[in-house]
Amino acid sequence: MRIRLAFIAGGLAAAVVIAAPAFAQKQGGTLRVSHRDNPPSASVHEEATISVNMPFMSVFNNLVMFDPKEKINSPDKIVPELAESWSWNADKTKLTFKLRSGVKWHDGKPFSSKDVKCTWDALSGIDEKQQIIRKNPRKVWYKNVKEITTNGDNEVTFTLAREQPSFLSMLAAGYSPVYPCHVDSRTMRSKPIGTGPFKVTDFKRNEAIKLVRNPDYWKKGRPYLDAIEFKIVPNRSTRVLGFVAGEFDLTFDSDITFPLLKDVKGQKADAICEARPTNVHTNLLINRDAPPFDNPKLREALVYSLDRQPFSDILSQGNDLRGATMLPPPAGVWGMTQDELQKLPGFGPDIGKNREIARGIMKELGYGPDKPLKIKVATRNIAIYRDPAVILIDQLKQIYIEAELEPIDTTIWYNKIQQKNYQVGLNLTGAGLDDPDGVFYENFYSTSDRNYTAYKNPEIDKMIDEQSAMTDVNKRKAMVTKIEQALLKDGARPPISHSVSNTCWAPAVKNLVLQHNSIYNGWRLEDVWLDR
């Protein structure tokens, strides 16, 4: 497996970098990075895109974070950041953090436990009047938080409604920075204030984002870089040209698709490129509340119709990963192994047989080569959605379904899905964190804001709650697999593939460790230095 080899090679390279003697590190320089589009805002808490995380994560700090030196984020690899230490009470419902003292916000005001309380009061919805955020896409992460209390300036306690081992993982994600209490949401969206290694000096819409070194950073000797400059270049060819021509030191995250990789390596032989999953998986949305797919048999036929290999072959020259909803190993911590996957309906290697099953169902329902079922496949009107939709439509011909593509303006895509105004949709789902709580609650729990398909299944809800409270990792993993099987059987967003892409940098960029199960983490950049 090519991709697995790439992972191992990447791991070795990182080990070498980390082992290199410390005196080699150089201070100074500007890291020039290409950026694919204009970030909707600079407020990490309000957005759910790498366009925001990659440039702005380094402005902030978390309480705790996944060890930035590790490639795989896992619950047992969490290190302190603004918190010096943490502890659970006996029944694991109270989590107390001791906070670092003497930390200052970029505007010079002192950081304290009040800021932590403010931030999570707003995120969990306990205090709806908080002015530090306007939108709250990850509210569901904190649905279990009952109360946040401070004890002096340097101690804060989260009280949970029930045991939730994943809670600490949520706090350790790149999406969980501490916000200042005294700054309003508008400022946070345009020129945010953090405690992090870099300060925002300029955020020019459609042009550039400029960060400079925070001279008063609490971690002595960091960061190494003087400045980071993100240049917004919407055309990918132009970005790649810029990188090849030496205008950029680092490409935008996952910007180099496999068809482009050959070109980059050909033009710039010394470029370092690393492949990793993008946390995004392609899946089908099936409208189960309206004809014709209110018929479970027809949903089953769809599940058996897919040949996943051509998707991967076309979209990533065969590098995309096959998996269910959770990211598969080795990068994913919770996903099923390939052996387990084979047993899922429609995942078997014998596509001919699967499609025979699907055709059988279709015939049973009265469809056939002369009487195909005519449907529309809705998708967002942008290439990364349309491309797999076009392949899907091509494949559906095999099971007597004649589908027409219905491209939906990107602004009303979720609206349309939410109003159940579609038959089959092709969707991309991103996971902010490789964690079953994050993924399942967000996408499948009855009451979640991001459960676009309004999938409601009390049994699944129960199972999700159950796994969330499990402390034994192996038992929990087994439960996660059970949920995945149940979801697939029910035709709830059948997954197609997990995308894999490349990020490249010039050899002068040192100490950059990419996180392989979350592109949203690992952009603190305080340890990165330039050898120039």
Next chain:
Amino acid sequence: MGSYLIRRFLLMALTLFGMSVLIFVMLRLVPGNVADILVDSAGIADPKEKAKIAKELGLDRPIHEQYVSWIGGLARGDLGFAYISERPAIEEIAPRIPISAKLAGLALFFSVIMGVPLGVISAVRQNTALDYSLRLVSLSGLSLPSFWLGLLILMASVQWFGMIPIWTNEPRSILEELMLLSIPAAAVGFRSSALIMRLTRSSMLEVLRQDYIRTARSKGASQTTVNYVHALRNALLPVVTIIGIEAAFLVGGLIVTETVFNIPGVARFLVEAILWRDYPIVQNLVMLIAFVVVMVNFLVDMAYMALDPRIKFAD
């Protein structure tokens, strides 16, 4: 004269007012507003969040009220706040104007220095092989999509020079900026130069047939003097007007060219703002473009009247 001007100004004001209503209404017919986009870009679809943002931005107010507050602000020189960047719209728009203006100016400059001489040559050598090939070139100028031409230039430049003439860093000097802008300007100016060339040619041909040219010839002026001094001076009048009108209409070409060459001017900004449903930016930019077009038309008419004694002020 005075009453003509007053009438003219009233008409211009009426046109701009009509445009403001038209653009305002059309933008609100667009499916999805900025609240939809902001919420969608965060990957959520919560109607409550949407309503909150819509309220904050005043999108829930009756449409005529929104219109009055926009126009009222515009009259006071207040363009409102951009929805996405949440900065005053003027701060977003103003720095982009000189970039587009320079690009358009350069494109116009190219098109004139190419179009006029070639048009004259083509007319003087009417029906020769040179004339035919020049006419073909000018027709192809009207046929090539300017963005495609831009792409071909980019591809060729990568192929042969291994670099790209795109706006990557803020230019350090006027000279460098002009260098960066000259290639896109040539791409966008090609079409205008074709138009100008065709017009110059037909205008020249017309003049060359006139009596006074024959008179000049019979008085012994040399062929060259007749062609380039007497005829050209008279042929230029319609050309001047088309140049004026083309200057305003270059904006259309700028939209695609700025996109291809990654130039942060107003034209590309307009497209981005439309995609983001950033009404304050779109409305004000459209009004700016309409204002420029209307003003240029006015100035061209004035110039025409000043230059051509046969035309009188009709009032």
Next chain:
Amino acid sequence: MAVINHEAELARAGANVSTFGGQMRFMARRYPLGAVGAIIVLVFILTALFANYIAPYDPTATNAKASLARPGSTYFLGADFMGRDMFSRIVHGARISLAVGAGATLLGGILGVSIGLMSGYLGGTFDLATQRLMDIMQSLPLLVMALVMAASLGPSLENTIIAIAIPLVPSVARVVRSSTLSLREQPFVEAARAVGMGEVRIAVRHVLPNTLAPLIVLGTAQLGSAILTEASLSFLGLGIPEPYPSWGRMLSESAAEYVRTAPWLVIFPGVAISLTVFGTNLLGDALRDILDPRQRT
């Protein structure tokens, strides 16, 4: 009338005008560039009409193995990222271009003729109001107007046609209006009125046919600019959506990704657009020479 005069001219020139073929041969000799243009336009129309028979592949069929295939014997013009045959897509793209170009020109023409005729004929308040409306519409460049229209209507084939047609209306209306104004006072119109012909019949039977010559000239020019505008709109992501193979969109997507790795994806759709517009322009020039001798170039 211009057309009749021209036939007389043909006869004087000694052409065998008794047959259609003879006329065509004469025209082709007299206007060689126009003939080239006519052939290009004819090829374009035939390609659009018979796309199903010309294209060797289904333009929407994907093929993993052919992703970004180079031009060669299997794929004459190469294949795109999804392994779809470029030649077939360009052939089918002619349909879209023709549909949009002809659709927008006709729609714009019909609206413009109706408005211009009424405006010129009725005069008064109606004329004044429509003239102001035309002023407003002409205060934006064609592409800007089409862009705003396309955005407010949403992406679809029909909407793209409307978005391009509307900005074309004012110039048609102006041409028809001014012809109507001058024709209204002509002796033959007066004569028709004298024999008691109704005003509507006069407008349709006598005034309209006499505005045809400038209209045909304008229409050909608009056909070209409609095709170009569609390409630009699609290039900016506001035109024809998938699954229709639009030349402009084919260009925009390949331009964003494959300028370097698969330049044929950028070159061929651009050639298709340019050649088609070039043909309409050549034909348009010749038609203007034939129909409107005053503006002969």
